[in-house]
Amino acid sequence: MTTRSSTAEDRRTTTYASGRSHRARRLHVLRADVFGALTVLLVVIAIALWVRGGGIEHNVGPGSVPSSLGRVTGLVASVLLLLQVLLMARIPWVERTWGQDVLARRHRLVGFASFHLMVAHIVLITIGYAEAGRAPVLAQTWTEVTTYPGMLLATAGTAALVVVVVTSVRAARRRLRYESWHLLHLYAYLGVGLALPHQLWAGTDFTRSQAATVFWWGLWACATLAVIACRIALPILRSLRHRIQVDEVIDEGPGVVSVVMSGRRLDRAGLRAGQFCQWRFLGGRGWTRAHPFSLSAMPTGDRLRITAKFLGDGSRALKDLRPGQRVLFEGPYGRMTPERRHRRDVLMVCAGIGITPMRALAEHILNEGASFDSGRLRRPAVTILHRVQAPADQTFAAEFAYLSRRADLTVVPLIGRRSEHSSIFPGPDEVDPQRRLPTLVSGLVSREVYLCGPRSFMHEARRHLVAAGVPEQQIHAEEFQW
Numbered sequence: 332m333t334t335r336s337s338t339a340e341d342r343r344t345t346t347y348a349s350g351r352s353h354r355a356r357r358l359h360v361l362r363a364d365v366f367g368a369l370t371v372l373l374v375v376i377a378i379a380l381w382v383r384g385g386g387i388e389h390n391v392g393p394g395s396v397p398s399s400l401g402r403v404t405g406l407v408a409s410v411l412l413l414l415q416v417l418l419m420a421r422i423p424w425v426e427r428t429w430g431q432d433v434l435a436r437r438h439r440l441v442g443f444a445s446f447h448l449m450v451a452h453i454v455l456i457t458i459g460y461a462e463a464g465r466a467p468v469l470a471q472t473w474t475e476v477t478t479y480p481g482m483l484l485a486t487a488g489t490a491a492l493v494v495v496v497v498t499s500v501r502a503a504r505r506r507l508r509y510e511s512w513h514l515l516h517l518y519a520y521l522g523v524g525l526a527l528p529h530q531l532w533a534g535t536d537f538t539r540s541q542a543a544t545v546f547w548w549g550l551w552a553c554a555t556l557a558v559i560a561c562r563i564a565l566p567i568l569r570s571l572r573h574r575i576q577v578d579e580v581i582d583e584g585p586g587v588v589s590v591v592m593s594g595r596r597l598d599r600a601g602l603r604a605g606q607f608c609q610w611r612f613l614g615g616r617g618w619t620r621a622h623p624f625s626l627s628a629m630p631t632g633d634r635l636r637i638t639a640k641f642l643g644d645g646s647r648a649l650k651d652l653r654p655g656q657r658v659l660f661e662g663p664y665g666r667m668t669p670e671r672r673h674r675r676d677v678l679m680v681c682a683g684i685g686i687t688p689m690r691a692l693a694e695h696i697l698n699e700g701a702s703f704d705s706g707r708l709r710r711p712a713v714t715i716l717h718r719v720q721a722p723a724d725q726t727f728a729a730e731f732a733y734l735s736r737r738a739d740l741t742v743v744p745l746i747g748r749r750s751e752h753s754s755i756f757p758g759p760d761e762v763d764p765q766r767r768l769p770t771l772v773s774g775l776v777s778r779e780v781y782l783c784g785p786r787s788f789m790h791e792a793r794r795h796l797v798a799a800g801v802p803e804q805q806i807h808a809e810e811f812q813w
Contacts, residue, residue, distance in 0.1 A: 366425065366428065370414055373410050373414070373550070374407055374410050374411075376546060377406045377407060377409070377410050377546070378403065378406065378407070380539075380540070380542060380543045380546060381402060381403060381406055383540070383542075384539040384540060384543065392463065393462045393463050393465075394458070394459035394460060394461065394462030394463035394464075395459065395463070396459070397455045397456070397458045397459035397462065398455070398456060398459030398460065398463070399459075400451075400455045400459075401451070401452050401453075401454075401455030401456035401457075401458075401459055402452075402456070404448045404449075404451040404452040404455060405448075405449070405452035405456070407448050408445045408446075408448035408449040408451075408452055409445075409526075409530065409547075410550070411441050411442075411444055411445035411448065412445040412449070412523060412526075413523070413550050413551065413553075413554045414441055415438055415441045415442045415445055415519075416519075416520075416523060416554045416557070416558060417553070417554055417557055418434050418437055418438040418441060419434065419435075419438045420554070420557040420558050420561050420562060421561045421562055421661065421664070422557055422561050423561070423565075426664055427666065429666075430664075430665060430666035430667070430809050431664050431665060431809065432808075432809045432810040439499065442495075442496070442499065442519075443496065443499075446492060446496050449489070449492070453489070456475075457471055457472050457475065460475065479529075480528075480529070481528035481529035481530075482529055484525045484526075484528050484529060485525060485526050485528070485529035487525050488521065488522040488523070488524070488525030488526040488529075489522065489526075490522075491518040491519070491521045491522035491525065492518075492519065492522035492523075494515060494518050495515065495516055495518050495519045495522065498512060498515045498516070499516075508643055508644065514620070520558070523554075527551065530547070562661070565661075566609075566659060566660065566661040567659070569600065569660065570658070570659040570660055572595070572596070573594040573595050573596060573597055573599075573600050574594055574595050574657075575592050575593070575594035575597075575635075575657070575658040575660060576592060576593060576594070576654075576655055576656060576657050576658060577590060577591075577592055577612065577652050577653065577654055577655065577656040577658065578591045578592055578593045578634070578654055579591040579654060580649065580650060580652050580653075582650075583638060583726050583727070584723055584724070584726055585723055585724070586640055586641040587638065587639070587640050587641070587684065587726055588638070588639065588641075588649050588650050589627060589636055589637065589638040590624075590636065590637050590638075590639075590649055590652060591634065591635075591636045592634065592635050592636070592637075592658060593633055593634050594633060594634075594635070595633070596632065597630055597631065597632055597633055597634070597635055598630075598631070598632040600630075600663070601663055602626065602630040602635060602662075602663045603630075603663065603668040603669070603670070603695075604626060604629050604630070604668065604669060604688070604691035604692045604694065604695035605625075605626070605665060605667040605668045605669065605688045605691060605692045605695075605781070606625070606626060606662065606663040606664060606665040606667070606668060606688075607623050607624060607625040607626065607662065607663065607664055607665050607688070608623070608624070608626075608637075608660045608661060608662030608663050608664065609621035609622065609623055609660065609661035609662055609664075610622055610623075610624055610637070610658060610659070610660050611658065611659040611660070612648070612649075612652055612656050612657075612658055613656060613657045613658065613659065614656055614657070616644075616648045616651065617644055617645060617648055620645065621659075621661060622643075622645035622646070623664075624637040624638075624639050624646075625637065625638070625665075625687045625688040625691070626663075626687075626688065626691045627687045627688070627690045627691055627727070628690065628691050628694060629691050629694040629695045629698070630691075637687075638684070638687045638690075638726065639684070639687070640683070640684040642684075665688075665809055666807075666809065667688065667692075667781060667783075667807050667808070667809050668692075669692060669695050669696050669699075671807055672779035672805075672807070673779065673805070674777060674778055674779040674805060675702055675711045675712075676711055676712045676713070676774060676777060676778045676779070677692075677693075677696055677711060677712070677713045677714070677778055677779050677780070677781065678713075678714050678715075678716070678772050678775065678778040678779070678780045678781075679692065679693065679713065679714070679715045679716070679780070679781045679782075679783075680715075680716045680718075680755070680780065680781070680782050680783075680784075680792045680796075681715070681716070681717055681718070681781075681782070681783040681784050682717075682718040682719075682754075682755075682783075682784030682785060682788045683718070683719060683720075683724060683784065684726065685783035685784035685785075685788075686715075686717055686726050686727060686783075687726075687783075688781075688783055689715060689717075689781065689783055690726075690727050690730065690731075692781060693713050693715065693731075693734065693740060694734065696711050696713055697710070697711060697713055697734060697737070697738035697739070697740055698738075699711055709739075710738065710739065711739070712739040712740075712741075712774075713738075713739065713740050713741070714740075714741045714742075714743065714771075714772050714773075714778070715731070715740070715741070715742045715743065716743050716745060716755075716771065716772070717742060717743070717744050717745065718745045718754075718755055718757070718784070718788070719744060719745070719746055720746070720747065720748055720749075721746065722744075722746060725744055725746075728742075743771055743772075745757055753791065754785075754787060754788050754791055755788065755791060755792055755795065764795035764798065764799060765795070765798050765799045768795060768796065768799045769799060775796075775799060775800070775801060776799070776800040776801050776802070778801070778805070779805050779807070780796055780801060780805055780806045780807065781807050781808070782806065782807070782808035783808065783809075786810050789808045789810065793806055793808065
């Protein structure tokens with residue numbers, strides 16, 4: 332009876348949402364719809380140009396059918412390949428629409444689709460030309476590679492893309508360090524670049540008409556400019572403008588350090604609590620490779636902080652940084668910001684070093700002003716469930732204690748080794764999450780929820796929260812994908 336009354340009160344809780352947040356949600360949906368429609372439109376245009384150029388009418392004679400199918404698959408593969416480049420060019424408005432984790436999944440989906448279509452293009456074209464010339468398939472393959480314009484470059488580009496695809500398979504990624512995978516993944520740009528001469532010299536469908544020439548050159552130009560502008564020019568300009576440098580390196584506990592940085596006009600850098608950037612520390616070990624680290628404190632006009640656990644070469648190198656080292660950054664990235672929520676009160680569920688963005692989010696939300704809720708004027712309440720294996724793993728414990736004295740913050744440490752029943756609740760006994768969660772978090776279903784941790788942890792947490800009555804749209808999470 333008490334549970335039903337509490338739930339009813341939760342359901343009556345006034346939704347925390349401003350006109351700005353509603354507009355942001357509508358804008359997000361509009362952007363997603365526009366980009367999805369643009370993808371379909373580009374594929375349709377590519378096929379329409381092929382049909383207009385006589386692609387269907389030429390299906391007569393030996394080898395014409397596989398050759399025509401090969402051309403269509405090649406055209407669609409080219410469109411998807413360029414869209415794949417655009418998806419990971421880190422275009423700001425595209426990233427704000429979906430977030431890095433969704434973009435990475437779509438990049439992966441589009442990438443595998445374009446690769447399979449590219450393989451189909453190679454096989455079908457070779458079979459078609461072999462039938463037309465009455466030549467063995469292997470002999471025809473050798474003739475194409477050695478005599479057709481741009482084919483040697485295209486073959487090298489295909490080999491580069493094969494390397495990228497093979498190392499993108501999950502089984503292969505598990506065996507690679509992030510740094511090695513990132514270096515190999517750069518071969519995708521090489522593969523795309525080497526394919527261009529073949530398409531322009533040997534692909535008559537790309538140059539058959541003025542409309543086709545404008546379409547394909549325009550698509551290539553957009554992809555190239557997006558990479559140059561968003562991956563190279565914009566990060567350099569922002570870094571020069573804000574002049575970020577290392578101020579201090581702080582030991583936060585076993586294998587965890589924070590890097591405090593200073594800079595100019597950081598309030599104009601667009602940094603928000605809950606976001607991350609790609610960082611390069613000039614003069615340090617491995618500075619040529621960017622590494623993603625989250626903000627662990629609410630950024631100010633002249634200072635910011637990141638925190639990381641030693642999980643790879645990039646994070647281990649942080650402990651060797653020295654005050655005064657210059658910093659290049661790309662970003663910010665990520666949509667798990669305070670503005671994303673539509674409820675005042677918040678629950679954060681995190682595991683281990685996943686507490687890093689939660690620390691910044693909690694500080695930002697607790698500093699917000701009071702608002703009316705169920706007839707009462709009060710400031711936001713934040714509860715954090717922090718899953719750790721040992722008490723020493725409670726990063727920021729002292730800072731959370733300070734914040735809890737100033738605002739309505741409750742931190743619930745879930746300490747112990749992972750059980751066979753749950754990755755969230757420790758201990759040997761099986762726990763019913765639907766009963767346990769409401770006892771840990773007051774007003775559970777009326778809170779906005781942020782998740783951060785390993786993929787399996789977040790999936791389990793989401794499942795338990797939904798089962799406990801939290802609406803799916805109130806749960807926010809971003810997975811680090813690579």
